[in-house]
Amino acid sequence: MRPTALPDVITASLRERIGVEWSTGDQLPSEAELAAEYAVSRHTMRASLLALQRAGLVETRHGSGTFVTRYNSSIRAGLQELRSLHDLIAQQGHRPGASYRLRRRRVVTPSEAELLERSAVSEVFEIEREITSDGRTVAFDYSVVAADAIPADAEVTGSLFEQYAKVNALPDRAVARVRAVLEPSVGWGAGRHPDGLYLLLDQVQYLPGGRPLSHSRIYFLDEGFEFLLVRS
Missing domain, CATH: 1.10.10.10 (Winged helix-like DNA-binding domain superfamily/Winged helix DNA-binding domain)
Known part of the structure; x- marks a missing residue:
C-alpha cells in the first residue's frame, strides 16, 4: 500500500x-x-x-x-481532490459505510472497452453500491473497474481504493464532469431521493502513466454531501 x-x-x-x-x-x-x-x-x-x-x-x-469557515454535518470535498470517499468521510469524523447491491465480473461492452482502452474480450468488475455516513445515505455509486485492478479472489467490501492498493493500482488523477440530474431510476431503498434529483459526478480515473482504470457515475444527495470550489 x-x-x-x-x-x-x-x-x-x-x-x-x-x-x-x-x-x-x-x-x-x-x-x-x-x-x-x-x-x-x-x-x-x-x-x-x-x-x-x-x-x-x-x-x-x-x-x-x-x-x-461554516461547518456542519454534511461531508465536504474539494472538486480538485482525488480521494477515497470512505477515507474522506472517516477523516471528517463520521462513520463510513458501503452496502453493495451488485458485484460481478463480466465482459466489457464496446463503449466501456473504448473508454477504458481495453480489448473487446477483456473483463470489468461492475458494482452498484450505496455509500453512507453515520448510517445516512449520501450517494449511490455505479462503477465499472478494469478487472485487472481487482484481485480474482477479492471479497469487495468498503473502500475500492483498498482493493486497488492490493495490486498496486492506485489512480493518480481523474477527469470528471459534475452536473445536476433528474433520474428517478437511480438508487434503491429508503435512502434514494423520492424525485430522483442528484448531483452526478461522472469520472474516469487514470493510473500513473495514463491508462484508464475505471469509469464511475456517483449520484450524490445534496443534503448529505457538499462539493466546494474555493476560488482565489
Whole structure:
C-alpha cells in the first residue's frame, strides 16, 4: 500500500479537530505554533493548512490568521481532490459505510472497452453500491473497474481504493464532469431521493502513466454531501 504523505496525515488530524476544538469562526493557532505542536517543518504545516483551505474548511485572512469557515454535518470535498470517499468521510469524523447491491465480473461492452482502452474480450468488475455516513445515505455509486485492478479472489467490501492498493493500482488523477440530474431510476431503498434529483459526478480515473482504470457515475444527495470550489 502506498504510504500516506506526512502533510496528508496532519491534514486528517486537523480535520478531526475542526468542529470539536475549533468551531465556526474560531481562529486556529498560528502556522508556527501548529508546526511546533506536530513537530514538523513550517513548510509541511503550510501544505496541510492549504489542503484544508482548498476543501473550504478554513480561510486565511492576511495579517490576521486562519479561521474555521461554516461547518456542519454534511461531508465536504474539494472538486480538485482525488480521494477515497470512505477515507474522506472517516477523516471528517463520521462513520463510513458501503452496502453493495451488485458485484460481478463480466465482459466489457464496446463503449466501456473504448473508454477504458481495453480489448473487446477483456473483463470489468461492475458494482452498484450505496455509500453512507453515520448510517445516512449520501450517494449511490455505479462503477465499472478494469478487472485487472481487482484481485480474482477479492471479497469487495468498503473502500475500492483498498482493493486497488492490493495490486498496486492506485489512480493518480481523474477527469470528471459534475452536473445536476433528474433520474428517478437511480438508487434503491429508503435512502434514494423520492424525485430522483442528484448531483452526478461522472469520472474516469487514470493510473500513473495514463491508462484508464475505471469509469464511475456517483449520484450524490445534496443534503448529505457538499462539493466546494474555493476560488482565489
